[in-house]
Amino acid sequence: MRFALPHPHDEPSPLPDFCSLPVLFTLLVTGALAATVVWLAAGDHHDLAGYSVGILFVTWLALVIGVVLCLLRAWLQRLPGHLPYLAAWLLMMPIVGAASWMAHGLDEALRMGLLRDGAAGFVRDNVLIAALLGAAILRYFYVAAQWRLRLAAVTRAQVEALQARIRPHFLFNSMNTVAALIPVDPVAAERTVEDLAELFRAALGQYEQGDGTLGEELALLDRYLAIEQLRLGERLHVERELDDLPREFPLPRLLLQPLLENAVRHGIQPLREGGVVTLRGAREGGAIVIEIANPLPPSPARGGNGHGLDSVRRRVAFRYGPRATVQAGPQDQRYVVSLRLPLESGPLKAGSLKAGPLKSRPLKSRGP
Known part of the structure; x- marks a missing residue:
């Protein structure tokens, strides 16, 4: 409701x-x-x-x-x-x-x-x-x-709108992928349906309001990338450097997923040869820094208006205060979004999940 x-x-x-x-x-x-x-x-x-x-x-x-x-x-x-x-x-x-x-x-x-x-x-x-x-x-x-x-x-209200926003093209593409997999690989089709169900559960607010954790958000990213990997195949390569991040760090739900979706949609999908999406994270002093980078296509993809990034900026500012920053822009032929989040508690207290934790099924990192 x-x-x-x-x-x-x-x-x-x-x-x-x-x-x-x-x-x-x-x-x-x-x-x-x-x-x-x-x-x-x-x-x-x-x-x-x-x-x-x-x-x-x-x-x-x-x-x-x-x-x-x-x-x-x-x-x-x-x-x-x-x-x-x-x-x-x-x-x-x-x-x-x-x-x-x-x-x-x-x-x-x-x-x-x-x-x-x-x-x-x-x-x-x-x-x-x-x-x-x-x-x-x-x-x-x-x-x-x-x-x-x-x-x-x-x-x-912005969080609700963002959580409820599963882009129609992503839903249709995912359902087409499932339909194509059913006759040739039923097991992969079943996994895709499970991944899609978890994404919709999170997006539609199945869990209680409040913060999740970084580990749960990374599990959602794995499910999203698993679906996109089936659709884009060898065009999508993912590199991860996230071992130093505290998985229990409180994070607003669906904070990183829209940024990763933008990276795939605007950085990988327009390129015929595909490219590499990079996820990096590290501790720096009293904060953690998370970067999501994707290649810059020759011409920008249509449909981007920056609302998703602006919403992430507002949510980060509200949750973590003025010490948190969100920076985005081109760097060395790649578009990089960088989040710096203080490790200390921000204005809102972290909430705990009553539902069971999401199961992560990480993708293997591959070079381009």
Whole structure:
């Protein structure tokens, strides 16, 4: 069953993790900027001692607010609709009020003379400033959460569209291959039907949503190449250098198969003499690099519009973050697509398969 693209408001907007460093940094920077603006607006630029104490007070206050909201986040998140953000905003007011009252009392007890206003005015002004800044910060967090939900929804829809895309020409060619093999090689015909079934199972989302593994993706590539090998025969040669890759590495499903399909369709099929498709992979520092290369035909094949490569780029960026890269272009009379994926976990957690692993039937590597 296919799921429709959800509207951002159909899903809850989770509160940010107030104990995380990015959120605490946002609170600290916002508080420091507010204290600096107030100090500049006062016009007493020589009161550096008062400014330093103000920065220290705002920093301590931001940390207290962050810790309190972090401890109460699980409870706040159970509230319906937008109430988690409203409750978080309302909690800021008594925290700021109590902290301001304590700071004013401490200033009077120590006779530092840093606060010229009375206790009531000092508390009132700080609460008003906190109300405005708190509303702005929570609004920013809400918009960021909505943006992430929308990006996740669009990406899921793209993944669904990519998984559902088995090109008609590939299906028809595969069925014609099966029909031709039945009278002469029934065993090969049966293997081809099994390979085609596994490809359609993966493409139509038979497995649960989430990541697969690199080993499972390579098994799908073997099945796809086995079908194309029967159709193209000696025109298709495959070279592999993938021994150094971790097979358990989490990988979005059908990430490499469209790239390999493009290599066969645009690099091998237009050439009468065929050519070599190269699959390379290696660890480089804290990442793995996977390359798929095919020969460049004299004239580009019709039907290529780059949508598949663009979709792979978006999926890689969403899954692995800005450290991942996808590069594509001609190199030495060959078209090379290179993926650099960090070994550390990206924005999405890897999912586990409930179905059994795919069985790989690797092709023998042959020279041209």
